[in-house]
Amino acid sequence: MARLIGSTDPTSASVEEVRDALAVWCFDPAEEESIAHAAHWLRRLGNDRDFLGDLLIGMLAGRPPAGEVGIDVGETNRIVLAAPGRGNFSLSASIWPSQEENVLRASGPEAFAYGTAHDHNHDFLVLGYFGPGVEFENYEYRYETVEGWRGEPVDLHPLGRSRLEPGALFHYRAHRDIHLVHPPQSLSVALTLSHEHAAKGWMDHYLFDVEAGRIARVLGHGPSEAFLRIAVALGGEEAKDLAARFGRHHPSDRMRLSAWRALAACAGNREAQDAVWAEAEACGSRVVEAAAAARRRTISP
Numbered sequence: 001m002a003r004l005i006g007s008t009d010p011t012s013a014s015v016e017e018v019r020d021a022l023a024v025w026c027f028d029p030a031e032e033e034s035i036a037h038a039a040h041w042l043r044r045l046g047n048d049r050d051f052l053g054d055l056l057i058g059m060l061a062g063r064p065p066a067g068e069v070g071i072d073v074g075e076t077n078r079i080v081l082a083a084p085g086r087g088n089f090s091l092s093a094s095i096w097p098s099q100e101e102n103v104l105r106a107s108g109p110e111a112f113a114y115g116t117a118h119d120h121n122h123d124f125l126v127l128g129y130f131g132p133g134v135e136f137e138n139y140e141y142r143y144e145t146v147e148g149w150r151g152e153p154v155d156l157h158p159l160g161r162s163r164l165e166p167g168a169l170f171h172y173r174a175h176r177d178i179h180l181v182h183p184p185q186s187l188s189v190a191l192t193l194s195h196e197h198a199a200k201g202w203m204d205h206y207l208f209d210v211e212a213g214r215i216a217r218v219l220g221h222g223p224s225e226a227f228l229r230i231a232v233a234l235g236g237e238e239a240k241d242l243a244a245r246f247g248r249h250h251p252s253d254r255m256r257l258s259a260w261r262a263l264a265a266c267a268g269n270r271e272a273q274d275a276v277w278a279e280a281e282a283c284g285s286r287v288v289e290a291a292a293a294a295r296r297r298t299i300s301p
Helices: 015-025 032-046 051-060 102-107 198-202 224-234 237-249 253-265 270-281 286-299
Strands: 078-082 089-096 124-130 135-140 157-163 169-172 177-182 188-195 205-209 214-219
Touching: 015 032, 015 078, 015 089, 032 089, 032 124, 032 169, 032 188, 051 078, 224 237, 224 253, 237 253, 253 270, 253 286, 270 286
Parallel strands: none
Antiparallel strands: 078 089, 089 188, 124 169, 124 188, 135 157, 135 177, 205 214
């Protein structure tokens, strides 16, 4: 489940200091040392109890924030503190209203992702900063066993609740940790450090119906997979060569799987299809390996 990261460092750091430190070291959630370094700087930012209030007052007074800091108009409750750029990270503050706030009544809970279980297509660290904190219902699943279609059954493992109280710092893993967010008892704020990578745009993720144990909606699902399958079906050897290269090396497991599906669809007889899926099974992706093995079992005589 999402991991609680402890620390006793009482020192504080400014947004600029945190941004510079992370830009030099970068943020790579595949490395424990990098996670520890990022968590250290995020906590130091959280130890500054004045910076966010000063920033918000300046915005309300019409004073533009310095540097990259600004309001992200794409989300109702998010303030960008460091935009994606050097270091493979973004830094933001999320404001979580309680049930009593007018903004929640006006926008509805869906605007804040309340009551909806979801995973993410990127790792992130989240630190409780102000207020009692939102509550998370935590779940876990195996992404590599999911094909990714609406209504698909998913084996969700409930892992209890956690609260993002001030000072609590959690690491949520991409395509593994699921949470369902509940409104806090009163207005709360969290700081989030997200891993940013160009490949993220190719990765899908999901909303889940936890009661039914199914995928309720697929997110981040662009038209590229359909375009590739059409190109292979209508094209010649060049299209097949592109699909084969995507199947072996594309950063998105879903795109890799779509490439192998496209190649298998035009392979002809069962023996040829089995050969395609056998190659897919050995391509180095756990998601593709599981799907290919399952497909080979269905087409075996």
